[in-house]
Amino acid sequence: MSNSRHQPTAPTAIRELAAAAGVTAHWHDEHQIVYASRGVVAVHTETSRWIAPAHRALWIPAGTVHAHRAYGVTRLHFLGLTQNPLKLHEPTALTVSPLLRELLIAYTSLNDRETPAGKRMRSVLLDQLTTASEQPVRVPAASDPRLAAVCALLETDPSDSRGLEALGREAGASGRTLTRLFREDLGMSFPQWRTQLRLYHALRLLAEGRPVTTVAQQCGFATASAFIDVFRRSLGHTPGSYL
Known part of the structure; x- marks a missing residue:
């Protein structure tokens, strides 16, 4: 992944990917959660591959070079984080509870996340993330x-x-x-x-x-x-x- 792109900010956004489409290798100065509410997403790093269906989200620490690949028509939810609330320093797959799933979908769909309601939702979302267990499908x-x-x-x-x-x-x-x-x-x-x-x-x-x-x-x-x-x-x- 020597030709990776540097994107300083890890966006909070939604992205649709066609089956077999991907996002080329890149890295951020911020941490990121990647979640597929539809389809399956695989994340490749220089040392491992992770795959996450709808019951898993992927934690990608700042500075990690990674690429995404979709299997099936996939709807991705990205959550950028300047802090590391999970205290994890390696990519990790996390269990997504029904509540965490709805929070990830709702929060990444907001047009304005700086409203009082948006800030409260983010607080609950972070609380849910910190209690999510690690259950990877990882192929080093x-x-x-x-x-x-x-x-x-x-x-x-x-x-x-x-x-x-x-x-x-x-x-x-x-x-x-x-x-x-x-x-x-x-x-x-x-x-x-x-x-x-x-x-x-x-x-x-x-x-x-x-x-x-x-x-x-x-x-x-x-x-x-x-x-x-x-x-x-x-x-x-x-x-x-x-x-």
Whole structure:
């Protein structure tokens, strides 16, 4: 993302994106919340990718180079913040409660946010943000070339069910070495990373209107019920709620 743009102010605004449209890499001097009330938004940084459906918002700290990509027709709500009420210094996905969702939609829709009513709404909105739990779908990027080769194989085909020994033969590394690299380079185990990758792709496909059974198969889950179970435990909702 070396060609990123510098936009000093993080805007508070609404933006409509067509399916597969995006916002090129840029960074702000201010913090920002990004929320999709419709569709699914993915945020790419130099080290990771996050994806956020309607039950998640993304916190992007000041100075973070990032790009957006929409899956399905997407309505984005941006909230710029000069302060850091969340005390978070890395991009993070946050749970969006029904109340927080309505506050994000209403506040970003205001024509004048400096009225007494607008200031009160902002205060309640910030209170809700500070109590939101962290529940990411995050796919960190590998820096080690052997690990990056294995990750690329699974990116191409998330349904690939081979273990690390088999994948490592194509990348020139043993299963033991790759197990260590997943922990050291990505901060998670191989099964955890693969689950995050599969959920990332599943959310993209669901946003495109693919049936749950098709998504489960294309993302490597043994059965549709296994997919629904992992999805619910990870995101708190069933895949059908995203269709």
